[in-house]
Amino acid sequence: MKLRFILPLGAFLVMVIFLAIGLKLDPHEVPSPLIGKPAPAFTLPQLHEPQKTFSPADMKGKVWLLNVWASWCASCRQEHVYFTEFARANPSVNLMGLNYKDESDAAMQWLARLGNPYKISISDKDGMAGLDWGVYGVPETFVIDKKGIVRHKQTGPVDLTILQTVITPLIEKLNAEGE
Amino acid sequence: MKKLLFCLFLLSQSVYAEIEVYQFKTPELELRYQTLTEELRCLVCQNQNIADSHAELAQDLRRKVYEMLNRGETNPQIIDYMTERYGDFVLYRPPFNARTLILWLAPILTLLIGGIGFWSLLKRRDNSNERLSDSERARLDKLLHTKKSDSK
Numbered sequence: 001m002k003l004r005f006i007l008p009l010g011a012f013l014v015m016v017i018f019l020a021i022g023l024k025l026d027p028h029e030v031p032s033p034l035i036g037k038p039a040p041a042f043t044l045p046q047l048h049e050p051q052k053t054f055s056p057a058d059m060k061g062k063v064w065l066l067n068v069w070a071s072w073c074a075s076c077r078q079e080h081v082y083f084t085e086f087a088r089a090n091p092s093v094n095l096m097g098l099n100y101k102d103e104s105d106a107a108m109q110w111l112a113r114l115g116n117p118y119k120i121s122i123s124d125k126d127g128m129a130g131l132d133w134g135v136y137g138v139p140e141t142f143v144i145d146k147k148g149i150v151r152h153k154q155t156g157p158v159d160l161t162i163l164q165t166v167i168t169p170l171i172e173k174l175n176a177e178g179e
Numbered sequence: 180m181k182k183l184l185f186c187l188f189l190l191s192q193s194v195y196a197e198i199e200v201y202q203f204k205t206p207e208l209e210l211r212y213q214t215l216t217e218e219l220r221c222l223v224c225q226n227q228n229i230a231d232s233h234a235e236l237a238q239d240l241r242r243k244v245y246e247m248l249n250r251g252e253t254n255p256q257i258i259d260y261m262t263e264r265y266g267d268f269v270l271y272r273p274p275f276n277a278r279t280l281i282l283w284l285a286p287i288l289t290l291l292i293g294g295i296g297f298w299s300l301l302k303r304r305d306n307s308n309e310r311l312s313d314s315e316r317a318r319l320d321k322l323l324h325t326k327k328s329d330s331k
Contacts, residue, residue: 030222030265030266030268031266031268032266033262033263033264033265033266034263034264037263040264101235126239127235127239128239128243130239131236131239131240131243131264132264133264134264134265136222136223136236136265137222137223137236
């Protein structure tokens, strides 16, 4: 008799727990399978000097960040403040910008107006390099180690907390690693 | 009125134009393109496959599928390319592995639990089939009897 009441109650509680976990998950946060794999190669023109190119292979032996952004992306603007501040405070960090599916003029104007935190800006006009990197929602930020392995991906805008508690410690850790 | 209709017609054209049209060398390639884009999920609007989605990312993914097909790559190669970048999430039909075990087995398990529950319920009902004890029978007789006399 008692079991009759306990069983549905138990089932209900299990459901509540599952639903509660489900509520906390962000379905837009797709874990990147790229972590631990070599950074996808590309050779693309630089935004400011289109005759020069950039390729991830150029960064071999260095820890670097690739921030994917666009002038049409609202949350890129939101994170931009943090990146400019971050670049000013850490001039040694190799922060590269991948200008994703954007007009070069609009992108350069954006950087001129809001500040340019990037050592090099790369122009990915048709978004095919972004596709190779598994970009699905700008802004996205990748951390790549000295061996050219992608070690971290931040989907969505970074903020001060993420920069201080995730990105900075990771860069320090990777800098300490051998090649 | 006719002019208005014509304008509306023009509008509808521009809406359809958003999904680009690709030319294929063989009908077989086109069929594979359709199957693949229907099975790949758009990561921006996650409840749509890339065949249906108007999101720019879906457009790029369709282009990638088209290019890979033209290069003569096989379906598994294209699916692998997508999962290497976007994970199993990009597949509408997730593979059967340790992580998706519960996803695949949950329906069978639920059916099993429900079946066992239903079966035991039926069995219990069978057992408790109203067998009256002597005293109960006497009481029932009495009740029926009184009712009869009352109605008279």
